[in-house]
Amino acid sequence: MTLLALRDLTVRRGTCPVVDHVSLTVDEGEFVGLIGPNGAGKTTLLRGALGLLPSLGQSSLLALAPKARARAAAFLPQGREIAWPVSVETVVALGRAPHLGQGTEAVDRALTRMGLEPYRDRKATELSGGEQARVLIARALAQEAPLLLADEPVAGLDPEAQLRTMEVFADLAAEGRGVVASIHDLGLAARACTRLVLLHRGQVVADGPPRQVLSESNLADVFGVRGFHAETPDGPVFQPMGVLR
Numbered sequence: 001m002t003l004l005a006l007r008d009l010t011v012r013r014g015t016c017p018v019v020d021h022v023s024l025t026v027d028e029g030e031f032v033g034l035i036g037p038n039g040a041g042k043t044t045l046l047r048g049a050l051g052l053l054p055s056l057g058q059s060s061l062l063a064l065a066p067k068a069r070a071r072a073a074a075f076l077p078q079g080r081e082i083a084w085p086v087s088v089e090t091v092v093a094l095g096r097a098p099h100l101g102q103g104t105e106a107v108d109r110a111l112t113r114m115g116l117e118p119y120r121d122r123k124a125t126e127l128s129g130g131e132q133a134r135v136l137i138a139r140a141l142a143q144e145a146p147l148l149l150a151d152e153p154v155a156g157l158d159p160e161a162q163l164r165t166m167e168v169f170a171d172l173a174a175e176g177r178g179v180v181a182s183i184h185d186l187g188l189a190a191r192a193c194t195r196l197v198l199l200h201r202g203q204v205v206a207d208g209p210p211r212q213v214l215s216e217s218n219l220a221d222v223f224g225v226r227g228f229h230a231e232t233p234d235g236p237v238f239q240p241m242g243v244l245r
């Protein structure tokens, strides 16, 4: 089943289209890594698809009434600071708002998935930056929406938390949900994502399996780097190796 369909989605900032006629679909079971250099339009695409920015073209989420949309898609925004001096459990439970606050089991599941059980009663404002980031991911997970859109979810996390978070997202996809996550770490994306969408100057320039999207020419043309690929018993490895320009 298709969880997100964009057709010619265009988002302008001033007169300039920063998302330019993007068409794509995301189905159940997909973990899509949204990649591209700084300023490529990743955040704008996610926000436009959700209706948080005015857009032209179509997004299937925009066809839904706000309440239905809140149940169809969870969103993890880029900002990671928690301003409210309340418990971790209270922050994560905010993810249940589209379900009128019901579903304490979903809050428990989200805390467990993000390894936050020991932090449940801690004041969220007294956690480190990376810990707060994990709490906000858990809040998005607690929504238990069929689709999760996450803007740079692993930024600022330590290696263990990065790997765990990518595993959690891969698990969600394996369970039949859909995940779209913008991500700068191409090595993590290559290992965990089922598909990569490469955005450049607001347009999709490649869309497919990670090995295919992270081709020598795409890396050179879009990122200005060269990279190293290997297939290992532990799965695919990709590492950017050098700057070309």
Ligand SMILES: Nc1ncnc2c1ncn2[C@@H]1O[C@H](COP(=O)(O)OP(=O)(O)OP(=O)(O)O)[C@@H](O)[C@H]1O
Pocket: 013, 014, 018, 036, 037, 038, 039, 040, 041, 042, 043, 044, 045
């Ligand atoms: N409020 C704004 N007003 C004008 N231009 C904006 C605004 N927000 C973003 N832009 C421009 O839109 C383009 C896309 O920005 P966006 O934040 O979507 O990129 P991104 O791919 O998420 O980048 P990054 O990887 O750096 O987070 C950039 O060129 C940016 O300068």
